[in-house]
Amino acid sequence: MKTVIGNWKMNVGTRESVALARGTILALRGKKVIPEVVVCPPFVALSEVRKVVARSHVGLGAQNMHGEEQGAFTGEISSRMLVELDVTHVILGHSERRHEFGETDEMVNKKVLRALEAGLVPIVCVGETSEEREKGEAKSVVEGQLRKAFAEARLRGKTFVLVAYEPVWAIGTGSPATVSDAVEMHEFVLGIMKDIFPSMKNGQIKVLYGGSVDGEDAYGFLREDAVDGVLVGGASIKPTQLNEILAAAIDVIEGQQAE
Numbered sequence: 001m002k003t004v005i006g007n008w009k010m011n012v013g014t015r016e017s018v019a020l021a022r023g024t025i026l027a028l029r030g031k032k033v034i035p036e037v038v039v040c041p042p043f044v045a046l047s048e049v050r051k052v053v054a055r056s057h058v059g060l061g062a063q064n065m066h067g068e069e070q071g072a073f074t075g076e077i078s079s080r081m082l083v084e085l086d087v088t089h090v091i092l093g094h095s096e097r098r099h100e101f102g103e104t105d106e107m108v109n110k111k112v113l114r115a116l117e118a119g120l121v122p123i124v125c126v127g128e129t130s131e132e133r134e135k136g137e138a139k140s141v142v143e144g145q146l147r148k149a150f151a152e153a154r155l156r157g158k159t160f161v162l163v164a165y166e167p168v169w170a171i172g173t174g175s176p177a178t179v180s181d182a183v184e185m186h187e188f189v190l191g192i193m194k195d196i197f198p199s200m201k202n203g204q205i206k207v208l209y210g211g212s213v214d215g216e217d218a219y220g221f222l223r224e225d226a227v228d229g230v231l232v233g234g235a236s237i238k239p240t241q242l243n244e245i246l247a248a249a250i251d252v253i254e255g256q257q258a259e
């Protein structure tokens, strides 16, 4: 099963989020196979989007949360608040959070542990900068991010984890990684995750690619076995692009079933 996550960032308000969520549901209506689709609107739109996606195939995700359960953290949102809104997924450690808001690996780790405890599926973002890639450090950087993000984490039977490999230089730039570079990194990520969680079962941890995925290149990524799905930013708020990405995921799943 391929996964498509829409990260709407700070780009849409409630009204637009509701329209996008409705469009997503319509794009999947009547399809024989359906990918796992999760939309991540801004916090303020979660409760309205929740009503739209209820009883549909579309899941609800948040773009961030705090590592503490509650307390004097003005302006922050806790896992408990998300669960109350039927949120099932939460993006953690996105590069914009790391680079614009100083989120450290330790903070990401705290959030991951809290999300797992709350029964949320963490979508943990990792990825190297262009300087790190040029220096040949892409793998060591990503390994460090993974080991720190999942320190002390335990996988229970029903726990699911998504890791999004998102090279920083590919996010919002219109220049995605090549499919072969992405596949190489995904295989590496999965190897590290197996080392961190030796008892992980097939399908319990998925590795998604993110960074300038659009309707045109989505199929190329999704058709790779090593790519369990895509985390889409800019293209996920453009209905035509999003429809093309969903269609690509459906094509790939149908192709797999026909094999």
Ligand code: PGA
Pocket (backbone or CB within 6 Å): 007, 166, 170, 171, 172, 173, 174, 210, 211, 212, 213, 231, 232, 233, 234, 235
């Ligand atoms: P992009 O963003 O698709 O606009 O590059 C991806 C992301 O930030 O998750």
